[in-house]
Amino acid sequence: MINDLHKKIISGEISIKELVSSYVEKAKSEKLNAFREVFDDIDEQVARAEKILAEGKATALTGIPVAIKDNIMMAGHIAGACSHMLDHHTAAYDSTVIKALKDAGAIIIGRTNMDDGAMGSSTENSAYGPTLNPYDTTRVPGGSSGGSTAAVAADLAVLALGSDTGGSVRQPSSFCGVVGMLPTYGTVSRHGLISMGSSLDVIGPIAKSVVDVQTLYNLISAYEPLDATCIKKEDRVCDTKLKKKIAIPKGIFDQGGIDPEVKENFENIKKEMEGQGFSFTEVDLPHYGDSLAVYYILMPAEVSSNLARLDGIRYGDRVGTSKVQQDLYGETRGALFGKEVRRRILLGTYVLSHGYYDAYYNKAVALREIIRKEIANTLEDYDAIFTPTTPTPAFKIGEKSGDPVSMYLADLFTVPANIAQHPAISVPSGKTEEGLPLGVQFIGPRFGEEKLFALGKVIEGVRND
Amino acid sequence: MIDSKTLDHLALLARLSVPEEEKEQLAKDINNIVKFIDVIQKVELSTTEQKEFAQKNVAREDVVMPLGSIYNLVEAAPLHKDGFVQVPKVIE
Numbered sequence A: 001m002i003n004d005l006h007k008k009i010i011s012g013e014i015s016i017k018e019l020v021s022s023y024v025e026k027a028k029s030e031k032l033n034a035f036r037e038v039f040d041d042i043d044e045q046v047a048r049a050e051k052i053l054a055e056g057k058a059t060a061l062t063g064i065p066v067a068i069k070d071n072i073m074m075a076g077h078i079a080g081a082c083s084h085m086l087d088h089h090t091a092a093y094d095s096t097v098i099k100a101l102k103d104a105g106a107i108i109i110g111r112t113n114m115d116d117g118a119m120g121s122s123t124e125n126s127a128y129g130p131t132l133n134p135y136d137t138t139r140v141p142g143g144s145s146g147g148s149t150a151a152v153a154a155d156l157a158v159l160a161l162g163s164d165t166g167g168s169v170r171q172p173s174s175f176c177g178v179v180g181m182l183p184t185y186g187t188v189s190r191h192g193l194i195s196m197g198s199s200l201d202v203i204g205p206i207a208k209s210v211v212d213v214q215t216l217y218n219l220i221s222a223y224e225p226l227d228a229t230c231i232k233k234e235d236r237v238c239d240t241k242l243k244k245k246i247a248i249p250k251g252i253f254d255q256g257g258i259d260p261e262v263k264e265n266f267e268n269i270k271k272e273m274e275g276q277g278f279s280f281t282e283v284d285l286p287h288y289g290d291s292l293a294v295y296y297i298l299m300p301a302e303v304s305s306n307l308a309r310l311d312g313i314r315y316g317d318r319v320g321t322s323k324v325q326q327d328l329y330g331e332t333r334g335a336l337f338g339k340e341v342r343r344r345i346l347l348g349t350y351v352l353s354h355g356y357y358d359a360y361y362n363k364a365v366a367l368r369e370i371i372r373k374e375i376a377n378t379l380e381d382y383d384a385i386f387t388p389t390t391p392t393p394a395f396k397i398g399e400k401s402g403d404p405v406s407m408y409l410a411d412l413f414t415v416p417a418n419i420a421q422h423p424a425i426s427v428p429s430g431k432t433e434e435g436l437p438l439g440v441q442f443i444g445p446r447f448g449e450e451k452l453f454a455l456g457k458v459i460e461g462v463r464n465d
Numbered sequence B: 001m002i003d004s005k006t007l008d009h010l011a012l013l014a015r016l017s018v019p020e021e022e023k024e025q026l027a028k029d030i031n032n033i034v035k036f037i038d039v040i041q042k043v044e045l046s047t048t049e050q051k052e053f054a055q056k057n058v059a060r061e062d063v064v065m066p067l068g069s070i071y072n073l074v075e076a077a078p079l080h081k082d083g084f085v086q087v088p089k090v091i092e
Helices: A002-011 A016-029 A042-054 A096-104 A146-153 A170-176 A210-220 A260-275 A288-309 A325-336 A339-352 A358-381 A404-411 A415-420 A449-462 B004-013 B020-042 B047-052 B070-075
Strands: A035-038 A065-069 A107-112 A159-164 A179-182 A202-207 A245-249 A279-283 A384-388 A424-431 A437-443
Touching (some): A016 A035, A016 A065, A035 A146, A146 A159, A170 A179, A179 A449, A260 A384, A260 A449, A288 A358, A288 A404, A288 B020, A339 B004, A339 B020, A384 A449, A437 A449, B004 B020
Parallel strands (some): A065 A107, A245 A279, A245 A384
Antiparallel strands (some): A159 A202
């Protein structure tokens, strides 16, 4: 899609202004609650892109409308993470990914809805109400980057950025029938991303096709020292030649709660790929299934520490008239954080507290290393680990919002990649009888993004919907 | 088991006020989550494994760099005056 648009822009068949206006109009009148705000400086951005074009320096992304998740900072604009805590938080600087988009002349048309603080799997935790799934408006788009994936699916933006801590790009991409990627941890700078779980967070690209995700990934994956965990290009080493050997974790369908249509679709895709010379092997990964429990220890622990900075003093809003600073923290945080955020802060405080630290946090840290080794060892012999992206298609609004644990299970297949800090991609693989999108996921070796793009393109060739 | 006393203690540690009417449900939710994460207790780890896999620092070394405008950052605070963040009195 970007390539076609790029050709049209270069040949003059369509002007950047026309292209952008058509998207801005759609984004302004949308009824899905995908956008929190359509930006008011689009004319300036278009002028900048036109200048790049006139100078003959246009690249694939020049003039292309992009939506960003509400936790990615763009100087002068509100970056609110869809939390009342940051309702009035204006970004003081451009995040690195925004800088890269601006330099390329991409048009950042607005910020999208998400779960409060990126905590959730449905956007129902947003302080501004859920986004609706474009395929069925009684259903969730997934989350937490549900506004971004719905915007791309409904063609309100050509591309979008999200952030993925436990599946927050891939799970909503699967629910909305678009391609979403979790890059290798450390390949995309998070400078200017409102952090949640810092050993897990990665900014990820969202688009309608694998090749567009690839183009956006290539743009945002430069080394940048302001993110202290960013990895230098020369250290990103991986043999990306396809062996055509794929691993499936043994017993992934044994647990309850997996939709029969998800399983059927997965088996069909597998058969199609076998027809193209791929072989599949069930591999025993004894601790893979513990990933979700490990995640719900490490992530809340990091959340409870990370969010200490949101205290009514330094960012966002302040509540209460308390004269004592200690009380002001509690009042502000209690009043402005959403329910799920408060739940995770308390849970994180619990697993880090005296008497429980060894049994929960330290044990989870050790288990994470064991899971990481299992995954890394498997990917020495196989191109990727293959699973559905989600156990079910998009669920109904309200269906799981009363039961946190059942909501957490929506991330069953996506979490292991974050735990291991490996890259993964979700690609649309068909639809249910009702017409809801389904997706499959490949987890690749570290820095093996090229492999994932190649495998994703195979899926695009074999899926039938 | 997280009872209301434990919950109050956690809320104090986290500097998070919890309204009285939410406490019961919150404790119930957190207990359900703890039950779920407790599956890791069945995994036995040897002392060597625990040592080998302990938390390590992965961030690069700190480096001193010039920062743009500090003013912009102070502006992000909910209350500020003359380039300073305003806070309540800490000591009466």
